[in-house]
Structures are given as structure tokens and as C-alpha cells.
Amino acid sequence: MTELLSGFATALHPINLVYCLAGVILGNIVGVLPGIGAIAAISILLPLTFNLEPTTAVIMLAGVYYGAEYGGSIASILLNLPGTASNAITTLDGYPLARRGEAGLALLTAQVSSFAGGTLGIVAMVVFSPLIVSFSLSFGPAEYFATLLLGLVAGASVIGCGPLKGIAMVSIGMLFGSVGLDLNSGLPRYDLGIPNLLDGLSIVAVAMGLFGIPEVIANIRACPSGEKPIAVNARAMFSAFRRLGAIVPSIFRGAAVGGTLGPLPGAGPTIASFLAYSLERSTTRNPEEFGTGRINGVAAPEAANNAAAQTAFIPTMTLGIPGTPTMAIILGALMIHGISPGPQLVGEHPDLFWGLVASFWLGNVFLIMLNVPLIGFWARLVAVPRRFFFPVIIALVCTGVFGVSNSSFDIWLVLAMGGLGYIFRCFGFPPAPLLIGFVLGPMVEEYLRRALMISGGDYTYLVSSPTSITIHCLTAALLVWPCLRAATTRSAQPAS
Amino acid sequence: MKTLRDAGGGLLIAAIGLLFLLGAREMPLGSLRNMGPGMFPTALSVVAIIAGLAIAALEVLRNAEAAMTFDLRALACVGGAIALYAVLMESAGLLATTVIAVFLLAAAPQRFRPMETLLVGVGLSVFTWAVFVKGLGMPLSFLPDVSL
Numbered sequence: 001m002t003e004l005l006s007g008f009a010t011a012l013h014p015i016n017l018v019y020c021l022a023g024v025i026l027g028n029i030v031g032v033l034p035g036i037g038a039i040a041a042i043s044i045l046l047p048l049t050f051n052l053e054p055t056t057a058v059i060m061l062a063g064v065y066y067g068a069e070y071g072g073s074i075a076s077i078l079l080n081l082p083g084t085a086s087n088a089i090t091t092l093d094g095y096p097l098a099r100r101g102e103a104g105l106a107l108l109t110a111q112v113s114s115f116a117g118g119t120l121g122i123v124a125m126v127v128f129s130p131l132i133v134s135f136s137l138s139f140g141p142a143e144y145f146a147t148l149l150l151g152l153v154a155g156a157s158v159i160g161c162g163p164l165k166g167i168a169m170v171s172i173g174m175l176f177g178s179v180g181l182d183l184n185s186g187l188p189r190y191d192l193g194i195p196n197l198l199d200g201l202s203i204v205a206v207a208m209g210l211f212g213i214p215e216v217i218a219n220i221r222a223c224p225s226g227e228k229p230i231a232v233n234a235r236a237m238f239s240a241f242r243r244l245g246a247i248v249p250s251i252f253r254g255a256a257v258g259g260t261l262g263p264l265p266g267a268g269p270t271i272a273s274f275l276a277y278s279l280e281r282s283t284t285r286n287p288e289e290f291g292t293g294r295i296n297g298v299a300a301p302e303a304a305n306n307a308a309a310q311t312a313f314i315p316t317m318t319l320g321i322p323g324t325p326t327m328a329i330i331l332g333a334l335m336i337h338g339i340s341p342g343p344q345l346v347g348e349h350p351d352l353f354w355g356l357v358a359s360f361w362l363g364n365v366f367l368i369m370l371n372v373p374l375i376g377f378w379a380r381l382v383a384v385p386r387r388f389f390f391p392v393i394i395a396l397v398c399t400g401v402f403g404v405s406n407s408s409f410d411i412w413l414v415l416a417m418g419g420l421g422y423i424f425r426c427f428g429f430p431p432a433p434l435l436i437g438f439v440l441g442p443m444v445e446e447y448l449r450r451a452l453m454i455s456g457g458d459y460t461y462l463v464s465s466p467t468s469i470t471i472h473c474l475t476a477a478l479l480v481w482p483c484l485r486a487a488t489t490r491s492a493q494p495a496s
Numbered sequence: 497m498k499t500l501r502d503a504g505g506g507l508l509i510a511a512i513g514l515l516f517l518l519g520a521r522e523m524p525l526g527s528l529r530n531m532g533p534g535m536f537p538t539a540l541s542v543v544a545i546i547a548g549l550a551i552a553a554l555e556v557l558r559n560a561e562a563a564m565t566f567d568l569r570a571l572a573c574v575g576g577a578i579a580l581y582a583v584l585m586e587s588a589g590l591l592a593t594t595v596i597a598v599f600l601l602a603a604a605p606q607r608f609r610p611m612e613t614l615l616v617g618v619g620l621s622v623f624t625w626a627v628f629v630k631g632l633g634m635p636l637s638f639l640p641d642v643s644l
Binding site for chain 1: 501502504505506508509512513516519520523524527528529530531532533534536537540541543544547548550551554564565566567569570571573574575577578579581582583585586590594597598601602604605606616617620621623624627628632634635636
């Protein structure tokens, strides 16, 4: 408890407070604007945080991440276009409500559920993080290797693609990660005689290229949607407060689903919101009303994605394993600031960890205080034509990435990664496993080689403790499970 | 357009794996008990090649054809704008680079709006100059560097 209080002292420091506010406002904007995701926004902002203190930098980047979950629901409800992927399910009931003239109620439900879900997720983080840390402090290289391998396999089994595609993308990401000086021998790898490559590929350029650029290419020629967003004002929001009693159980159910799924690698807020919605539908006596504008159908997924966005930080901060690509970038930001992620992080940098946790809650307070009274402003922002944003994204990406090492080399790297990312997108290969492989690959190699050095090349050392055996079993289960499921569904429906 | 979508991606992955495998030939492999710098990349390249070929083979066997959209004009406009930044920004300054890049991007959609594009370009260059050069102290100039 004292740690949490000192965390609030860190988060309430004026500079941290300002950057937290800036982060959540930017995140909210990014969320309101369909087409730019939090991943692209965070990688664009990363170079701007280089001169900040690490705690301040992560506070701001995290604010962009969970702020986007708040803003995303506004576009979903008013425009029927999800601001981010995890708000897609909110359109099902949010937009019909808005069409019916109850936009204020739908928006208020989304904002209050987001706040409650986020708060419950933060409570889970406060309770469970120290437990995981105390368990994992005894980890040696073998256990680390096992945990990282689990993270890689989980990253490979992101939904929407078979395990084979995931493994292929992860290995390409790990190959990109192996560029640069080999830590053990000091020999250069894949440097092609270019000095810039000795430090490895910059995570900023890789993330911007893979997530930002393909998004622009795919959307720049899309016809502007003729739909006008539905108008709403703050008075409609305030008058809806007394009708919120009905959503309390939905919020708790949604937050439970989201809080549980958030830390699982490969799951994340999007899956959490879908599952929370289908759970919500199964708990009611008249499920056919869902999709026609029920506030429970807005409350549950919005509570779930915000809870998941917060609990996703648990494995990232306590074990150094990012479950989602956004967490991989946050991890990359920590490494850029010279902080090595892992179980020792909470012990070595308690101010960073607890300051971050406290800032989450302050950020959530900022968001709900900004969004309810200022809803008229956000609604107008939704109406800005999307064609204005593409040049802004390209300009910010190119100028920002130039600043990583003050050279045009990284702009060329963005171009190469962007082209590759677009081609992969066209082929239907998701970029998330590639980024997770890129971040975790060098760490996996380092711990494997360190473990083998300790044991003198004896591979049984890798499975010498109950902990590492358990983790390897989990990894194996994760690999086998989709294959089993595919086999059983195929035998169940032989006609398809 | 119907193409073998997964097969293309699988072959692309196998090709990248092959490039990295060729690049790893120079690096000392070491042994499995005492790995050299080349061991990990070589193993990963092999995994990528096998996985890529397996994806391609599975799709050909299943005969599953999926539609694929590939927008060459958008790719060329966006890619061209990024390349422009890489080539011009240091010598031509932010104003000229941004305006030209914004015009290139505006050539992608069907309807071209010259006045609006010019305003966006100028406004954007002032904004990036204020944030990155004034705010973060990046060594870039606003106007072309005439001393060259």
C-alpha cells in the first residue's frame, strides 16, 4: 500500500501529470479518428519521448494506449465506424441507440463503463503484479527462456491466422531482430557494411513501417463515407446519468472478462470486447434485443476492453513479456531508456512501476472528465474528413523517425518496412507476430545462450526445474490446441 | 482478381528466409552446445523457409483461392512521399519537402484539390518545424539550405 501511495506521489509530480494528460488527450484523439490505431500513434510519439525521464515517457505512451479505448467508442457510436479494433463490437448496439436519438445515453454508458472497467483493471494490476513478481524473482536463465518462448508462441497464435502463419511471421521478426552486433561474440550480423545497421534495426522504424504506413496506403484512396456523424451535446450526456443503474452488472461481467483476458499473450482488448459481448448476450433472457440498441451491449465490451488494456501491463511490466504489439512497443520504449524489462524491474525501479500504475488511474479520471463535458468537441472531430490525416501521419512518421539517429537512413527503413507490411497485409498475414518476434527474439537468444553457458552446453538444464517444465507444457499446449480444434471442427463438418 | 493469396505470402516469407540464410553463411556457426553468432539466424532462416513453403503448399493442395486487393497507385504515392522525405529533407528543408510530399499524397485519391493541398502542406511544414526543430532541437532547416 505504501508503494502505491509513493506511486501517486510520482504520478502527481507536475511534469508527469502534464505528460499523462497530454498522452490521454492524444490517445483520445487517435481513438476518435477511425483509421489510426494506438500502435501507430505510439510508434510515432516514441521519438518525442527520447529526452524525457523513462517514467514520464512510459506514462505518456501508456496514456495514448488506454486513451484510445475511450475515444474509439465515440466514433463507433456516432459514425458506426470503430475508432479502434477493440471498439468494433460497440457499433452493434451503440449506433442503433444513437440513431434512435439516445446518443447521449450510449456515449455516457461507454464512458462510464470504460472508467469502471479501467479502474477494476488497475485494481487487478495492483493486487496481482506483486504476486507474480515475488514468484518470478527466483527465475534463472532457463525459466526466462521458457517464459520468453511462451510469449513468442503466444504472439504467433494471434487470432485470424493459423499457427503456421504466426510461426512464419515470428521467425521473420526474430531474423530482423538479429541484425546488428551479436552480444555474446561482438561480431556484426547482417550489417551489409552500413554503420547504421550495427546498432540493429530501430524499433521505431519497424513499428511505424509495419503498422502506420500500410494503414495509410490501404485507406488513402478509400471513398469518404457519405455518412454524417450524429450530433450530440453535453446536456444529453448529463441527463442520462440517472439511467445508468441498469448497466452495473454488465460492467462487472465485462471487466471480469477483460481483466482475465488482458494479461494473456495474444488475446488483448479486442478479443476481450468480443467475448464480453457474447457473454452479455448469453446472460439475458431475450438475446434477440442485442444489436437493436441495448445499453448493456455497449457497457460490457467497453468495460472489457478498458480492463484488458490495463491488465495487459501485468505480464509486460512484471515478466517482460508483451502480450500485444502495443505492449511490445512499450517494452521497446523501456529498453531505449536503458531499463531492462523482467521480474527485477518492479524491485529496481519501484517509482517507475508504481508511478505508472497510479498514473493509469489519474489518466482514467482525466479521460472521463474530458469526455463527458467536451463531447460536443469530440463529436465535431469525428466529422473531420479523413483525407486530412494521411499527410499528417506521413509527415510525423518521416520527421519523427529522422530524429531517432538524425539520419535519413531510418526513413528508408520505414519505407522498406512499410512496403513489406503492405504486401503482407494484402496477402492476409498479420504484422503483430512479426513485431513481437522482433522485440523478443534477441532476448530469447541471449537467455538460451546464457543458460547453455551456465550448464556447459547441457540442454537438460532448460527443463531442470518444475517451473520451466510447467511453462514449456503451457507453450506446447498453446501450439497443439489450435491444431486439435481445427481437426475436430473439420471432422464435425466434413462437407465444408 | 483471384490469386493464390496465402501462397504468395508463404513464398515471400520463404524468400526472406533464404536471403537471411545466405547472409548467415559468413557467420561462425559454433556447435549446438556452444553457439556461435550464426547459429540462431541460420536456424530461424530454416524455420522461415520451411514454414513459408508449407503455407504455400497447403494452399495449393487445398486449392483455396482468396481475392486479393493490391493498390499500386496508393503504394506508389505513399512510398514516393516517404522516399521524398528521405532524399530531400536534409538539403531542401521542411517547407519544400512537406509541400511536395503532400501534393504527391493528394495525387492518390480520385479528386484533386490544389488549394486545400497547398494549405495543408504549408500548415503541416510549420507544425513539424515547430515541434521537431524548435521543440526537440532536430538539426533540420525550414527553408532550403542555400550554402550547399
